Amino acid sequence: MAMIQGIRIRNFKGLKDITLGNVCDGSNTQPLTPITAVIGKNGVGKTSLFDVFGFLADCMKYGVTEACDVRGGFDRVVSQGQNGTIELVLCYKNSELLRFTLKIALDSVTQKPRVEYESLFKLEQSQDNKYKKELLLEVKNGFGVVVHSDHTYVFDDEHTENFEITGKDKQYLAIASWAKITFGLESRIISQKRFISFRDFVEGWYMSYFTPDAARNINQKGAQQHLNRSGDNLSNVVEFMMDKHPERFQAVLERIASKIPGIGKISTYRDSVTRNLYLMFEGKGFAKPFTQSQMSDGTLKLFTYLLLLEDPEPAPLLCIEEPENGLYHQLLETLAQEIREHTSKGNSQVFITTHQPYFVDALEPEEVWILEKGEDGFSTIRRASDDPLIQNMVEEGLPLGGLWYSGYLDAR
Numbered sequence: 001m002a003m004i005q006g007i008r009i010r011n012f013k014g015l016k017d018i019t020l021g022n023v024c025d026g027s028n029t030q031p032l033t034p035i036t037a038v039i040g041k042n043g044v045g046k047t048s049l050f051d052v053f054g055f056l057a058d059c060m061k062y063g064v065t066e067a068c069d070v071r072g073g074f075d076r077v078v079s080q081g082q083n084g085t086i087e088l089v090l091c092y093k094n095s096e097l098l099r100f101t102l103k104i105a106l107d108s109v110t111q112k113p114r115v116e117y118e119s120l121f122k123l124e125q126s127q128d129n130k131y132k133k134e135l136l137l138e139v140k141n142g143f144g145v146v147v148h149s150d151h152t153y154v155f156d157d158e159h160t161e162n163f164e165i166t167g168k169d170k171q172y173l174a175i176a177s178w179a180k181i182t183f184g185l186e187s188r189i190i191s192q193k194r195f196i197s198f199r200d201f202v203e204g205w206y207m208s209y210f211t212p213d214a215a216r217n218i219n220q221k222g223a224q225q226h227l228n229r230s231g232d233n234l235s236n237v238v239e240f241m242m243d244k245h246p247e248r249f250q251a252v253l254e255r256i257a258s259k260i261p262g263i264g265k266i267s268t269y270r271d272s273v274t275r276n277l278y279l280m281f282e283g284k285g286f287a288k289p290f291t292q293s294q295m296s297d298g299t300l301k302l303f304t305y306l307l308l309l310e311d312p313e314p315a316p317l318l319c320i321e322e323p324e325n326g327l328y329h330q331l332l333e334t335l336a337q338e339i340r341e342h343t344s345k346g347n348s349q350v351f352i353t354t355h356q357p358y359f360v361d362a363l364e365p366e367e368v369w370i371l372e373k374g375e376d377g378f379s380t381i382r383r384a385s386d387d388p389l390i391q392n393m394v395e396e397g398l399p400l401g402g403l404w405y406s407g408y409l410d411a412r
Contacts, residue, residue, distance in 0.1 A: 001346040002094040002201050002316050005031035010087040011079040012055070013048040016378035020369060024091040024099050028129050030383075031093075033367045034343035037352045038381075039360060039404060040371035045379035046353040049371065050321050053205055053351065056088055056102070060202045063171040064104050064113045074106050074113045079378065085116055094197065097123040098136075102173070114170035116141060120198065136194060137178070142170040146178060146192075175199060206315035208308075212297040212326065215304055218276045226311060231304050234292070238307075239277050242268060245312055252310045259306060259334050260299055265289075279303075297326040305335060309342040318348050324356035336362035357401030365391050365400060370409050384409060 006021030006029065021032035038046055055077070058067035068074045078086055086104040091097070103117040122134040138144045179195040207229055214232035223243055224236035241249035253266045265282040267289070280289040281299070292300060305323060308314075324332055336359055339350050354360065360368060365385035374380045384390050384400065390408060394400055403409060 001349070002092055002197075003032075003034065003349050004317065005091040005093055005097070007032075007052070007091075008087070008089040009049070009052055011084060012052055012086055012088070013077060013079060014045040014377075014379050015048055015052070016079045016376075018049075018379055018381045020381060022091060023089050024097065024123050024125075024131055026130055030366065031091075032349075033364075035339060035350050035352070035363065035367045036369065037354055037360065037363055037367055038369045038371050039354055039409070041373075042355075044371045044373050046371055047321065048379075050207075050319055050351070050353055052088065053317065053319050054207045056090070057202050057205050057207075059102065059104075060173055060176050060199055063173070064115055065171040068104075068113045074104075078106075091123075092198075092201070094201070097125065098194065098198065099123055099133075100175075100198065107170070112171065114141075115139065115173060118144075118174050120175060120194070122194075137174060139174045144174065146174075201316055204315050205317040206308075206319065208318070208320045208323075210301065210304055212300045215300050216293040216295075218278065218293075220276075225313070226315070227304070227308050234304060234307075235277050235279070238268060238279060242277075248310075248312070252307065256303055256306045256310075259338070260302055261328075261331070263299070266303075298328060298331070301326050302331055302335065306338060309338055309347075314342075314348045316348055317351065319351045321353050322355060323352065324354055324359055329356070329358040332356055332359040333362050335359070357405040360401035360404055361399040363400060365394050368400060 004021070006019065006023040008017075008019045008023045009015045010017050019029075020036070022029045038049055040046055051071070055067055055071070058070065068077050071077050078084070084105070088102045090100045092100070099119075099121050101117065101119045102115070104113050105116040106112070107114045117140055119138040120136045122136055124132045124134075126132065135145070135147050137146050175195045176199055178192055179199045206226075208231075209229045210231040212231075214230040215234045217232045218235050221233070221236055223240035224233050225240050225244075227233065227237050238249075241252070257263050257266045262284055263281055264284045267280045267282070269278045269280050269291075270276070271278070279292040281292070281295055282289040295303075301323075305320070308318070323335060327335070339352075340362070342348060343350055352359075365387075366383065368384040369381050370384060371379055371381050387409075390400075390403060393403060393408070
């Protein structure tokens with residue numbers, strides 16, 4: 001499973017300069033764990049941190065101009081009072097260790113965001129914690145090089161090597177552009193295979209903006225493989241699972257039903273006239289089952305999250321903001337356990353923001369990051385396990401969420 005080792009964020013909204021995990025710069029920082037939970041008070045930047053992943057995915061898919069525009073424009077994305085460059089550094093590991101850097105600035109002529117700098121390096125770590133770097137791609141203001149074992153491709157205004165890349169359009173990522181070039185399957189260069197893999201990795205991230213009301217809809221578009229961000233295609237995903245993975249889906253329904261209090265059985269029903277497909281929840285003590293439109297927000301939300309974790313081809317990164325909303329506190333431990341089981345199988349890496357100590361109780365100190373406001377108004381972040389007192393108290397059996405609730409995780 002490809003997994004993010006660390007990410008550095010500079011000048012993105014309220015995140016002027018923060019780093020999570022190991023960005024492979026020789027600092028000997030521990031990498032991110034399969035589960036990463038970010039906690040903190042309201043207004044400290046948890047939503048902005050969550051949005052960094054969506055922003056990078058949008059840059060890869062649509063270009064930096066559109067990624068900024070859907071967030072109100074470059075001026076709304078760059079940190080307030082900072083007229084410089086948005087910088088993201090991502091270190092991730094698949095079969096090899098790679099580091100990606102992206103810098104976005106405002107073009108002085110067009111007044112539109114542009115890629116100021118972009119690079120991808122393959123890294124090999126030595127015993128003294130230093131990194132040997134192998135250049136794969138480097139672009140500065142639209143011009144640069146792509147390297148592989150026996151050739152270096154240069155693209156500028158005069159040398160395009162017969163490829164459709166020039167320095168004229170600086171809003172698109174070079175990695176995304178190079179991944180689209182057709183060399184023929186047998187002649188794909190090694191570098192391009194890495195670009196395709198990295199592009200697919202980033203574009204495959206799942207950002208959850210689930211709302212129960214959206215999930216109550218009965219969508220008419222037919223079977224769909226993956227749950228979308230709002231969850232309004234829940235019925236379509238159910239139809240896909242029924243058609244393509246019937247035995248697995250039946251086992252999934254039984255497993256999910258056992259996790260939801262008050263539910264004896266979950267089944268499906270297709271209307272013979274409209275051909276609409278409905279989820280049927282049989283409540284204990286009730287003669288007639290309930291459809292998904294009649295279920296409580298909490299039950300529907302837990303069902304949707306658990307179904308997301310059962311996706312046969314899950315997203316490499318799941319980002320879930322405040323999953324506790326609408327859930328009874330005892331169900332949070334169940335959800336945390338299901339997420340842990342999902343990540344332990346190497347299915348996905350999961351990134352979560354939360355306000356709920358009951359959820360944090362199920363986590364380890366190295367999985368929890370505390371986001372706070374600094375004196376300058378910008379966010380700072382630290383790992384709970386970096387505090388020896390917290391680490392020792394958890395090892396003595398004290399729950400991490402309880403320590404947070406009691407103020408032990410607050411800045412001292």
